[in-house]
Amino acid sequence: MPTRTLPLIGIPSCVRSIHERAFHTVNERYTSAVIDAVGGLPVLIPAIGPMADCGAILDRLDGILLTGSPSNVEPHHYGGPPSREGTLHDPDRDATTLPLIREAVRRDMPVLAICRGIQELNVALGGTLHQRIFDMPERFNHKRRLGRGPLTLDEERYGPAHPVSLTPGGLFARLAGTTEIMVNSLHGQGIDQPAPTLVVEAVAPDGQIEAVSLPGARFVVGVQWHPEYKPLQNPFSRSLFDAFAQACHATSARTAAKRHAA
DSSP: OOOOOOOEEEEEOEEEEETTEEEEEOOHHHHHHIIIIIOOEEEEEOOOGGGOOHHHHHHTOSEEEEOOOSSBOOGGGTTOOOOOTTOOBOHHHHHHHHHHHHHHHHTTOOEEEETHHHHHHHHHTTOOEESOGGGOTTSOOOSOOOOOSSOOHHHHHHSOOEEEEEOTTSHHHHHHTSSEEEEOOOOSOEESSOOTTOEEEEEOTTSOEEEEEOTTSSSEEEESSOTTSSTTTSHHHHHHHHHHHHHHHHHHHHHHHHHHHO
């Protein structure tokens, strides 16, 4: 009886200093989402920059999940002005993810990019970023806002924060079956100019771009919010991960068929 092959989903790591030692880290929410909502096996990719052979890495994977992070993409990657002093960066992650994204897109590999991930996707394909949305008078504060209700810290942090308008006829509108959904909001950076090949899928009430996709690709999608938080309990998050899962499982099946034929 044939066994079902789990798709291998690559998750690039962040480099973080913990007790003065460097660690390659991924938040548990993302690995759990791959296991529970995608039905895949998460494979952590260390942030080793030029030492990472993108082709060899992607040869062994069926999809890529790009995570959020406290760090920001360094502005020299998109021709932006220098960051304010004290801004957290992760140059090793930048040097790993940006070429990895370009190669994954070239191969038509499924990509789901979340929070920092959508910013990396946009920069990798030629777009630019706002570095400090909370300083822009025409934008509201997209960082988390804590209330005083009887909620846990995570419930406050990842609870619904504002609506987004979905592009009529777009991928997200089809997945949602509507043109507006509520999302959480925990970001300080965001898309300024979208990359030429990306289309806008969702916009916040203040005009900030909240989601993009790559037309014609098997599945290349970026969201500024955090669908990995309790993905099976949120109808749209579940639909989004289901679509990503279908693309990854299809890639896995095709890869298995090629290996069997060989």
